Amino acid sequence: MPASSQPTVTASVIRDVTCPFCGLACDDLVVDTTGDRLAVRENGCPIAVPAFAGAPGRGAARVGGREVPLVEAYAEAARLLRAAKRPLFGGLGTDVGGSRAVGRLADRTGAILDHMNSAAVVRNLLVLQDGGWITTTLSEIRNRCDLLVAVGGDILSRFPRFFERTLGAGETLFGARTPVEIVFLGKGPAADVKLPGQVRVIPCDTARLGEALGALRALVAGKPVLAADIAGQPLATWQGLADRLRAAKYGVMPWATADLDVPHADLMVQALADLLRELNRETRFAGLPLGGAEGDVTSDAVHLWQTGYGTRVSLARGVPEQDLHRFATPRLLAEGAVDLLLWISSFNATRVPPRAAIPTIVLGHAAMTLAEPPAVFIPVGTPGVDHAGQYFRTDRVIALPLASLRSSALPSVADALAAIEARLGEAR
Ligand code: SF4
Structure with a gap:
């Protein structure tokens, strides 16, 4: 559309x-x-x-676990924000309008911003900021890809229609689709899953993917590799894959960074970026980092254009500062470096705030249940269900319009934050 x-x-x-x-x-x-x-x-x-x-949202606003009118919850949230010296805005699961409102309120209150999926996002950012990479879009995969190498996971668990949406169409921009080969490097899909292409799985522990990608880069470059076994597979397997990569006309390597949940995963992403660079000496090969759930790509895109940075940004000193390690929510909470948590999760009721010994304001999915009542709970609508909005796709080339599918009394995150901000100046 x-x-x-x-x-x-x-x-x-x-x-x-x-x-x-x-x-x-x-x-x-x-x-x-x-x-x-x-x-x-x-x-x-x-x-x-x-x-x-999911059930239509009928959650009630609460202050300290007690049901209150929305306006009272807004007023209490504003009071807590006024009193905070170093607030943290976490979660950040919202659409473009909500993310813009987050940035505005953070600027006004000197808050730190950190999306709930940042641990995964940062694995990519460290590489992107350091040396850049070569990536593609869903449309380019659909129209040009002849070899797809999924790195790490099966992709389908997190992006169930990925293969259908990219390789499933019979037509491409250049006529009928020619057969595509799909290689899973790491974990493959379940045996009964049918994919639009010839499938091959090369098993590899996630923790050893860097070793495999490094060896592939050497083999693609024609360098000697002396090891007989690399990441649990014989050298011949890697030589065969390297030859296939070089023979591709338009190869693509997607990966879901959330699947690379091992120490120093950024080094694997670096090895992948280096391999892509090597391949592009002879042919065309691109990566595609897959993300976007809970609006992480949306939040990153909006805060990038608002502050010059994406996630893990502090506005405490009047100018944006990014620190991908220091401004991590778990670390800030463990070190007592923040004195208020504002948590936002409008897409997913299960993404609840971390336990924190500081006042917590939650702008949450109306079906969210919390083990302990936060200082303030404000139920918000889900973009694309309860209200209209915009949402960035994983390849970042387009923000799609989201529709309102039912009438809902729930405020959007943008509306709720605007109502809180409007009360910031009120007398205590
Ligand atoms: S966008 Fe929605 S329909 Fe498409 S794969 Fe993701 S969850 Fe499924």
């Missing part, structure tokens, strides 16, 4: 709905809005179907 168009509504069925529940932002869902709950009728997936079917 073009970014400027709107979903088509037929009676209670809405077509061309954009899904905000992973970074693919599929824009072809058909959603039935009859009755109490939304139901995905076509083009759903194991993540989207339950997410859209």
Whole structure:
């Protein structure tokens, strides 16, 4: 669907709905809005179907666990923010409008910003900021890819329609699709999963991917590699893969950084970026970092244009400062370096704030349940379900429009933050 168009509504069925529940932002869902709950009728997936079917938000605002009118919750949140000397805005699971409001309020209160998925995002950022990389888009994969090497995980667990949306179409910009080879380097999909291409799995422990990628780079460059066994596979396996990589006309290596949850994973991403650079001496090969869940790409994009940085940015000193290690939520909380946590999670009720010994304000999915009542809980609508918005796709080339699929009394994150900000100047 073009970014400027709107979903088509037929009676209670809405077509061309954009899904905000992973970074693919599929824009072809058909959603039935009859009755109490939304139901995905076509083009759903194991993540989207339950997410859209979630109960309509009727959560109540609470202060200290006591139900209060929304305005009272806004006033208490503003009072806590006024009293805070070093607030942390974490979670940050929201759309473009919500992220813009986060940046505005952070600027006004001198807050630190850290998205809930930053631990994974930082593995990529360290490499991107250090030396850059060569990446592609979902559309380029669809139109040009002849060899796809998935690095690390099966991709499908986090992005269920990835192969369908990229390699599943029979037509490309240049005519009918030619067969694509799909190689999983690491963990492959379940045996019964059907993919649009010839599939091969080269098993490899995640912790040894760097070793495999480094050897592949040497082999692609024609350097001698003396080891008989590399990352658990014989040298011949890697030589065969290196030859195949060099023979590709337009190869792509996607990876989900969240799957690389091992120490020093940034070095693996670095090895991958170096391999891509080597391959591009002879052919065309690009990477594709996969992310976007909980609006992490959206938050990063908005704060990049607002502050010059993405995540883990402090506005405490009046100018933006980024520190990818020091401004990590777990570290800030463990060191007692912040005195208030504002946590935002509007897409996912299960992404609750970390336990913190400081006052916590939660702008949460209306179905969120918390072990202990925070100082303030404000239920917010989900973008693309309860209200309209925009959401960045994983490849960052487009922000897709999200539709409002049902009438909801819940405020958006942007509205809730604006209401809190408007009360910042009120007398204590
Ligand atoms: S693959 Fe992702 S964007 Fe597409 S329908 Fe599933 S959850 Fe939504």
